Amino acid sequence: MGKLKLEHKSVLITGADSGIGKAVAVLFAEEGANIAIVYHSNKEDADKVKAEIKGLGRKSIIIQGDVSDYEFCRKAAEQVVSELGGIDILVNNAVRFPSENIEDLEEENIRKTFDSNIIGMILLTKVVFPHLKGGSAIINTTSAAAYQGHPELLDYSATKGAIVSFTRSLALQAKPKGIRVNAVAPGPVATPLTEETFGEEKEDLSKPPFERNASPDEVAHSFLFLACRDSAQMSGQVLHPNGGLIVSG
Structure with a gap:
């Protein structure tokens, strides 16, 4: 068995109670990481993810709150540092x-929408950044909608475009500290939130060439690549696990 890619790493993941966040949390735990999950309201799902991670022999904590609240972000970061080292x-x-x-x-x-998708991201990154060191990584979730637009998701698409710009700018600022900052821009993904938004039968209008929505597990491996040493020469970049959609940037 090869060396685990994230052995003894401590990871803070927002929105990890379901969908892509859950898949990333479990995959990172399989690769040796201890996981702190920040979730908004669904404690039952967060508890299930925590139990799955602990079943893999890793440490896991869950923290409920709103990332658009600066004081919550500050306390959450302190709790993760205290409990996961x-x-x-x-x-x-x-x-x-x-x-x-x-x-x-x-x-x-x-x-x-802006509070959750971009302002909360900036606030949490602000309070976590002093705890990071050379070799650390920040990975932001954007979307194919940031590049293609979307007729049904105007403000959502706008926040995803802002995330791309934030990622590129922070990568420049973080470079002297040896911290890499990248993003993942999935296309349509089969998650509970997607089903809630579009319905179980209706797919996203940006139907990918593979003719199906991706699974969260398929997308999670892009996050793993950006989190580990495999991507040591990548910062300010965006990966596009979108089923073959051609996008610029």
Whole structure:
């Protein structure tokens, strides 16, 4: 058996109670990492992921809260450092889908989408960054919608574009510290949130050439690549596990 890619690493993952975040958390644990899960409200699902990770012989903690709350972010980072001994990898994966028609978008919902998808990401990264060191990694979740747009997801797509710019800019700032900052931009993925937004039968309009939505497990391996030494020469980059959609950037 080869050496585990993330042995003894401490990882903080947002939105890891289901979907892509859960798949990433479990895969990282399989590769030796201890996992801190930040989730918004579904404690039952978070507890299940925690139990699965502990079943793999790794440490795991769950932290409930809203990443758009700066004080919550600060306390969450301190708790992870205290209980897991530090933070080596940050995966920003919290996400919220908005309404499909710009005329129907309520100001409150637009602000909630930006709070969850980009402002919360920046706040959490701000408080985690001082705990990172040379060799650490930050991985942000963006989307193919950031490059192609999406007629039903206007403010969601806008936040995903902001995440790409944030990733590239932070990579430049983090370079002197030896911290790599990258992102993953999935295409359509079969997650509970996707089903809730589009329905079980209706697929995302950006149907990939593979003619099916990706599974969270398939996408998770892009995160693993960016978290470990395999991607030592990559920073400010975006991986596109999207089933063959051709996008620029």
